[in-house]
Amino acid sequence: MIEVKDAIKLIEENVSVSDIKKTELNRCLNYVLADDIKSPIHLPPFRQSAMDGYAIKISDSKVYKVVGESKTGHPAPIQINEDEAVRIFTGAQVPDTADTVVIQEHVEVNDNKITIHKLPEKKANIRKVGEQIKKNEVALLKGHVINEASIGFLAGMGIDGVKIYKKPRVCIITTGDELIEPGKKLKPGKIYESNSIMLKVALKRLKITKVGIFKVKDTLEKTKDVIKKCLKKYDVLLISGGISVGDYDYVKEAMEVNNIHEIFYKVNQKPGKPLYFGKKKNQVVFALPGNPASSLTCFYIYVLPALRKMMGYSNIHLTKKKVKAPEEIPNNTGKSLFLKASAGNNKIKILEGQSSSILKSFAHSNALLYISSENKIVRKGEIVEYFDLNF
Ligand SMILES: Nc1nc2c(c(=O)[nH]1)N[C@H]1C(S)=C(S)[C@@H](COP(=O)(O)OP(=O)(O)OC[C@H]3O[C@@H](n4cnc5c(N)ncnc54)[C@H](O)[C@@H]3O)O[C@H]1N2
Numbered sequence: 001m002i003e004v005k006d007a008i009k010l011i012e013e014n015v016s017v018s019d020i021k022k023t024e025l026n027r028c029l030n031y032v033l034a035d036d037i038k039s040p041i042h043l044p045p046f047r048q049s050a051m052d053g054y055a056i057k058i059s060d061s062k063v064y065k066v067v068g069e070s071k072t073g074h075p076a077p078i079q080i081n082e083d084e085a086v087r088i089f090t091g092a093q094v095p096d097t098a099d100t101v102v103i104q105e106h107v108e109v110n111d112n113k114i115t116i117h118k119l120p121e122k123k124a125n126i127r128k129v130g131e132q133i134k135k136n137e138v139a140l141l142k143g144h145v146i147n148e149a150s151i152g153f154l155a156g157m158g159i160d161g162v163k164i165y166k167k168p169r170v171c172i173i174t175t176g177d178e179l180i181e182p183g184k185k186l187k188p189g190k191i192y193e194s195n196s197i198m199l200k201v202a203l204k205r206l207k208i209t210k211v212g213i214f215k216v217k218d219t220l221e222k223t224k225d226v227i228k229k230c231l232k233k234y235d236v237l238l239i240s241g242g243i244s245v246g247d248y249d250y251v252k253e254a255m256e257v258n259n260i261h262e263i264f265y266k267v268n269q270k271p272g273k274p275l276y277f278g279k280k281k282n283q284v285v286f287a288l289p290g291n292p293a294s295s296l297t298c299f300y301i302y303v304l305p306a307l308r309k310m311m312g313y314s315n316i317h318l319t320k321k322k323v324k325a326p327e328e329i330p331n332n333t334g335k336s337l338f339l340k341a342s343a344g345n346n347k348i349k350i351l352e353g354q355s356s357s358i359l360k361s362f363a364h365s366n367a368l369l370y371i372s373s374e375n376k377i378v379r380k381g382e383i384v385e386y387f388d389l390n391f
């Protein structure tokens with residue numbers, strides 16, 4: 001049995017970043033950039049008017065002669081002298097000799113002359129060349145998580161594709177004779193299967209959508225076969241249940257038969273003690289304890305960082321925050337604890353119902369309060385750490 005911090009470290013060390021692929025921009029949302037991106041152009045590429053109005057070469061005069069028009073999408077047709085103006089529109093090129101744009105609301109037009117009521121500051125309403133980004137300047141760094149704005153920004157620089165890290169294909173395998181699909185009639189001795197959908201949506205929150213779900217009964221043969229099948233198609237296997245020491249817990253043996261190499265089995269923690277982590281070349285396998293709250297805790301603390309590392313994230317762990325313990329917390333288990341809690345406004349409340357089978361409290365928690373195995377008692381008001389579940 002290993003300690004929490006060692007388990008976290010072993011996962012970090014044994015998981016590698018996914019392959020890189022060049023991908024067209026409209027398929028890059030929520031992926032992580034695998035390269036620094038430099039702007040191929042100055043943005044904007046020419047001096048642009050920020051408003052509809054008149055481009056002038058500013059002087060003490062309030063009256064200017066309109067000598068032409070600069071229309072958006074076309075090069076500025078003429079240059080101007082002092083006391084001259086060019087009619088101009090938002091986004092249009094400002095003539096090189098103009099230095100200011102007056103908005104049309106501040107101008108009175110008489111024939112081909114304008115009278116300015118309110119002179120702006122010199123250089124007003126002109127977007128400078130390269131104001132947003134200069135040619136060859138780094139626009140986005142490797143590790144950047146691509147959002148809608150990043151896509152617009154990249155397109156605005158004329159870029160139509162970038163290199164990104166692939167997302168892992170993940171499968172969820174549930175084990176157990178007792179499990180019945182929600183929606184069906186419950187029979188004696190059976191319970192509704194809830195881990196697969198819970199893990200699937202947790203993956204969805206991580207923007208992982210290529211997810212396969214497989215359900216097997218408690219037999220060695222079936223467990224072996226499903227693992228073999230999944231190893232052919234998926235980068236990550238999440239197996240739920242069947243990893244403890246009962247007579248019908250076949251997952252460990254089925255993994256051995258499939259030549260999965262054990263990195264660790266059992267972590268000195270509550271919940272989630274029988275957690276298993278293994279590898280087959282670059283494929284990784286987590287066997288999550290079947291108890292629903294254990295499964296989800298292990299997902300947040302161990303699976304999530306592994307997946308984020310694969311996807312190229314630089315911050316892979318849930319954010320850890322500090323808070324004062326709201327009450328005395330004895331820890332006579334000798335194990336590290338992850339307590340379901342509700343945090344906010346620099347306070348935390350430990351919720352009722354900490355058992356591994358209970359999701360009721362988890363459903364109301366946004367934090368996992370962490371007490372290390374070495375800590376036998378936390379005094380009220382002592383500083384403790386929690387994992388923020390808002391990611
Ligand atoms: N003698 C011992 N017994 C147990 C130990 C131990 O050290 N010695 N460890 C306990 C701990 S801690 C945990 S956690 C569980 C883990 O057991 P398994 O991973 O083998 O999981 P199962 O036995 O298959 O199931 C446990 C529990 O969870 C329910 N379950 C399972 N899968 C699902 C699912 N997909 N959806 C909803 N609920 C599920 C299952 O019905 C059981 O109630 O072992 C302890 N035992």
Ligand code: MOO
Binds near residue numbers: 269271273291294
């Ligand atoms: O690992 Mo278990 O989760 O303590 O019931």
